Structure formats: structure tokens, C-alpha cells
Amino acid sequence: MAPQATPPNERLNNDKVKQILKKHLDETDYRIYKALNEDGRMSDTELGERVGLSRTAARRRRKNLEEKGLIDVLGVLVLQEADLAYADVFVTLNSDVDTETLEEFLEEIKHEELIYEIGEYMGQYDLLLRVWHASLSDINTFLRSLLQDHDAVGQYETIPVTKTHKAWHKTLSGGTE
CATH class of the missing domain: 3.30.70.920 (Lrp/AsnC effector binding domain/regulation of amino acid metabolism (RAM) domain)
Incomplete structure (x- = not known):
């Protein structure tokens, strides 16, 4: 399946954020971070579809970000939702x-x-x-x-x-x- 084009609302439009991140993340890596931040359990296939990459390219980029220590996919207890x-x-x-x-x-x-x-x-x-x-x-x-x-x-x-x-x-x- 060919990767889908990145939806316009998923593009990084904030120039200030781009400037801060450019040393460590390109726009695609940042979109990967944002997608995993919304759902860290998504498959590499779904991740690739979300950011406009093949499954293999999405997995390679995700693993590279993890190896560099720039992202860490983990579970978070949302304290207010648990009424804590x-x-x-x-x-x-x-x-x-x-x-x-x-x-x-x-x-x-x-x-x-x-x-x-x-x-x-x-x-x-x-x-x-x-x-x-x-x-x-x-x-x-x-x-x-x-x-x-x-x-x-x-x-x-x-x-x-x-x-x-x-x-x-x-x-x-x-x-x-």
C-alpha cells in the first residue's frame, strides 16, 4: 500500500517549533512523535499511514528516535481522569x-x-x-x-x-x- 499524503492539519506549521526542533527532529520525526503521543500502541503500518511513510520507513524512523533517546513510548496514568x-x-x-x-x-x-x-x-x-x-x-x-x-x-x-x-x-x- 502506498503511503498516504500527510493531511494538512498534521503538518508542522509553527515556525518557532520548527526552529527549536530542527537540530534533533525533522518535520516527519516530529509528526511521528505527535502520532505516538496520541496512541503509543499504534502499529508501524498505521503510523506510516498517519505520517505519509511506508511501514518499513515508519518503523526505521521510530526505532531510530527510540535509540537516540528522543522518544520513549510508555503508558501514562491520567491522574485527573482516575480521580486521583x-x-x-x-x-x-x-x-x-x-x-x-x-x-x-x-x-x-x-x-x-x-x-x-x-x-x-x-x-x-x-x-x-x-x-x-x-x-x-x-x-x-x-x-x-x-x-x-x-x-x-x-x-x-x-x-x-x-x-x-x-x-x-x-x-x-x-x-x-
Whole structure:
């Protein structure tokens, strides 16, 4: 089956995005990313049809993006759709903490299943932890036990997320208001 032409609404029209991505992804690779972001379980045949490539070319490009570490097809729990509580936690590290204690702390929080994202920041805060739990009260208890008396943590601020409108290039619909 010959690859279909890429639908106009699937083309990358934002010049700013093109400029940012041009070093790592061409327009076809970006369309592959967007298609897999919508449905990571789609077959290479369907992926090729979506982006205007043969099945073989789509698979080759997808595998290349995975090998370079530019995409990772994984499952994501959409917390608001599951009616779970989640929050952003901004952490300031103790300025006098030694490197070993800091590395141990980072390893510890990397293995916490209730933390789904860890970002390192410059500025007022050092880390952003994105956490989830059954309720905001459970998040509070979890964070106190994890952070409050840890030598690496100077202070932290928790900001509950009430609704996510867009994540992973998807518009999200449900959740509590």
C-alpha cells in the first residue's frame, strides 16, 4: 500500500517549533512523535499511514528516535481522569548539604512510585517533584514523611493541581473542578 499524503492539519506549521526542533527532529520525526503521543500502541503500518511513510520507513524512523533517546513510548496514568489527587512540590535544598547526601536523596526519590516526575531547576527552587496519591491529605502525609526531616531538604512548597487542561499534547476532559 502506498503511503498516504500527510493531511494538512498534521503538518508542522509553527515556525518557532520548527526552529527549536530542527537540530534533533525533522518535520516527519516530529509528526511521528505527535502520532505516538496520541496512541503509543499504534502499529508501524498505521503510523506510516498517519505520517505519509511506508511501514518499513515508519518503523526505521521510530526505532531510530527510540535509540537516540528522543522518544520513549510508555503508558501514562491520567491522574485527573482516575480521580486521583496530584501536586507540584517545589524543593529548596540545604546549601550546606554534602554531595553524597544529595546523591542519596536523589536516588531515594527516584524510586518513589508516588513521584512521577523530578525536574532540576535553577533559581529560587532546586527541584520540582510531581506527586500523586489518593487524596491531598495523603499527599501531605507522604511529603512530610519523605521531606520534612531530610538533611538534604531546606524547605518545600506544595501546590495542589486542581485540573490539567493539556498534557502530552492532549486536551484532557474530565476531572474534578
